[in-house]
Amino acid sequence: MSELVLKTERLDKVYELGRRKIRALSDVNLQVKKGDFISIMGPSGSGKTTLLNMLGCLDKPTLGKVILEGVDITEVPEKKLYKIRRDKVGFIFQTFNLMPYLSAIENVELPMESTKKSKDERRKRTRELLKMVGLSGREKHRPSRLSAGEQQRVAIARALANNPAIVLADEPTGNLDQKTKYEIIRLLGKLNIDQGTTVMMVTHDSHIAAHSERMLFLSDGKLLAKEKKGTLVTEKMLRCPHCGQKLPEDAEYCLHCGRKL
């Protein structure tokens, strides 16, 4: 069936605070398949963000492996990690973290800056992405002139810029009002179905988490055995009979294997 995008093996992270040792993660084993939409739930301090940082090459585990598309990123030297962050991972933050002095279009282009893509290609891709997140016509606006929801849309487009293997979202709806929250989670769901984007989201909001496919629970750095199934927001969806991938309900051909449904 679907290939494995991300896998962790016996992941441990110990922080040292003076003489005290804090075990943020212990023995986390996780598997993410291509096209998954997973949410990780847990109370504050349960190690959600720590886990996400390990997966996104922002931090190194004390023990264990993180295998991203077949590469153990814990073995990659620091100097080369930027390439993995740029090409394989897309980050979405709670506070959007857009560059305030850049327009929407420039913010989305940012991760492509050091890639081999030509300027035209980058522009084209950026417009495509902004259209995908429903921001056509607002390309030239700076973050200060966009609403919170719109800013998060720009951030989502930026995360997708280099077609990453996985999108890591850290409380993406944490700074949004009720209505916007659902718009954003629906957008993530739609991207997951339409584009096959693999999404891993950290949240402590069970209503939001319920919109993903799989819900995992972290508690005191341990991944609990229980796992819940959620309903993807776009309930009306198809699955490809050939490869099993999720598809929008009006699809005639599989977006993943290309075969006729």
Add this chain to the structure above:
Amino acid sequence: MLLVVIALGFSMAIMICIPAGIVANQEATQNLSENYESMISDMQEEINETATLIECRTSSRQGRFAGMPSGMPEGLPSFGFGQEVFVNETVVDEIRSIEGVKDVVPFLEVSSEETTSETMDTPRGSFTISRPLYTISGVCLISSFIDSYSILPTNITAGAPLHEGDSGVLLISSNLSDYFGVEVGDKVESYGEYFTVVGIYEPAGQGTSGTRQVYMSISDTQIITGNTGNSSRLDVYAEDVSDVDGIAEVIEAAYPSELHVTTYEDRLANLENMQEMYQTTLENSESTLSQTQTTAFQEIVIAIGATSLIALFTMLYTVRERTKEIGVLKAIGFSNWSVMSQFMVEGMLMSLMAAVVGVVIGIVGAPILSSLLLPHVSLFPTQGERQFGQWGEATNPGIFQSESTAIALDPQTLLLAFGAAVLLGAFGSLYPAWKASRTSPMEALRHE
């Protein structure tokens, strides 16, 4: 940010102005020494050529080469200082009859009726001097005199020189013709009479403040000033250099109070005096110059230090302020190198902006800044015995027209300034940018 740019601009302006100030001071010193040398050699030549000349003046002023010469080769008229005294024709005849005398050339030098006030700035304060607008030199217009002796100015720039028998005409110095706004053929009024300008000459000495003077026939001068038969100066020429001392003694004995006699020996002594004085001035200015360079060096070091320190602290502050942004950039895949270069470029851009401000401040404030920061080349001798009065109005324009305030910011200096700005900006940003590139993205993202 704006304040930083302005502060940086100031320190850059200092960096720009100081070299310009040094160059200006160097030029002033060089001018001084060049003028000095050419003047001394001119005078040496003049003294050699006029070895047979015995100068007899009616006033107490020492005659040509006394103190500071002005309109070379003619000596200074005695205007403005005491009563004008004259000798009459019998004296001329008597001197002519002394043995060994070849010629006696009488002059009548009087001041114009019009006066002018001038303010002079000196290190001892500023003086306002009221002096005659110009000098009238009545010259004995006899062909043999005109041909043999340098009694008339030679550098005629317009019109013609004076000839034997000319009357009702005059030769005017260019600075005076400019002052009157007259040209060749125009008329000039002097002592109630009108004279036609036949020629305009360039007075010796550079600048516009050379002696204003007109030359006319001695008889015309005598008539308009009511001094029929009188002279104020007699140039006595001996047949031979060996006769000079004897003739001078005879004249001095015959007219102890009426005439003041100077021979080439006196003039040589004067020249030596002057050489000494110029030497002192030159040494003064050279020592000032070396002092200037030391000061300038120290100031430039301080300015460079200040510039890079300002850049350093500004960029450190910027990096701190934008820690989160650095974290985001790294999280979305910026390499250490791109983060570092981004901050380096920012530092350089900031310095470049500061350089623009600095150049503007520099252009506007260069004279003020450099005079504040650098000692000036002193163009006046500082010894107490050189009294200003002794210099009279003979402030030689060639020497005193100092260019030390005219600081030119040439394109080369500007280019250098921009180059230095970029370099110092880069230098100052090096550590902050490196620090930014080393920031752990995870910790930076946590930063609020």
